[in-house]
Amino acid sequence: MKTYDAHSAEAQLKELPGWAFRDSGIEKTYLFENFIDAFGFMAKAAIYAEKANHHPEWSNVYNKVHVRLSTHDAGGLTDYDFQLAQQLEKCL
Amino acid sequence: MKTYDAHSAEAQLKELPGWAFRDSGIEKTYLFENFIDAFGFMAKAAIYAEKANHHPEWSNVYNKVHVRLSTHDAGGLTDYDFQLAQQLEKCL
Numbered sequence: 001m002k003t004y005d006a007h008s009a010e011a012q013l014k015e016l017p018g019w020a021f022r023d024s025g026i027e028k029t030y031l032f033e034n035f036i037d038a039f040g041f042m043a044k045a046a047i048y049a050e051k052a053n054h055h056p057e058w059s060n061v062y063n064k065v066h067v068r069l070s071t072h073d074a075g076g077l078t079d080y081d082f083q084l085a086q087q088l089e090k091c092l
Numbered sequence: 093m094k095t096y097d098a099h100s101a102e103a104q105l106k107e108l109p110g111w112a113f114r115d116s117g118i119e120k121t122y123l124f125e126n127f128i129d130a131f132g133f134m135a136k137a138a139i140y141a142e143k144a145n146h147h148p149e150w151s152n153v154y155n156k157v158h159v160r161l162s163t164h165d166a167g168g169l170t171d172y173d174f175q176l177a178q179q180l181e182k183c184l
Contacts, residue, residue: 035138035141035142035147036142039134039135039138039142042131042134043131043135046127046131049127050127050128050131055127055153055154056152057151057152057153058151058152059149059150059151059152060148060149060150060151061147061149061150062147
């Protein structure tokens with residue numbers, strides 16, 4: 001499976017505002033109005049992730065959700081991560 | 093508001109298996125069969141947390157959920173954290 005580095009990920013990241021390459025993955029911190037909105041986003045995203053069988057590493061504190069995507073089986077960033085990132089953007 | 097340190101938290105922690113005092117808060121890592129179970133737990137817990145207006149710091153990777161509870165307004169561990177920990181145990 002093709003993996004991306006910081007350079008080869010550039011074109012894909014241009015279409016994903018707020019996402020940045022870090023440590024062989026991509027990351028974004030989402031800020032919401034409150035916990036209900038933050039967890040609502042996570043609930044939608046969780047169903048997408050499960051359906052795609054590709055899951056985020058993520059954390060939440062109140063209105064903040066930090067997401068990290070990387071493909072464990074491939075040892076790095078793959079198209080699965082970009083696809084999930086695009087889905088997460090649609091969950092907003 | 094009364095805050096607890098590692099020593100004064102001992103009695104309460106005895107009733108909360110898997111929870112440990114750390115950095116002025118309490119923490120536990122929950123392990124589930126899969127992502128659906130892990131996120132199902134989080135969904136239940138999220139509603140309890142919002143209802144109590146006391147929210148966890150938590151992270152999830154596939155079947156693992158790490159939870160940290162501390163009371164920001166009090167600058168440490170309070171009864172609110174023990175109450176939420178008890179509710180989380182009921183979400184299993």
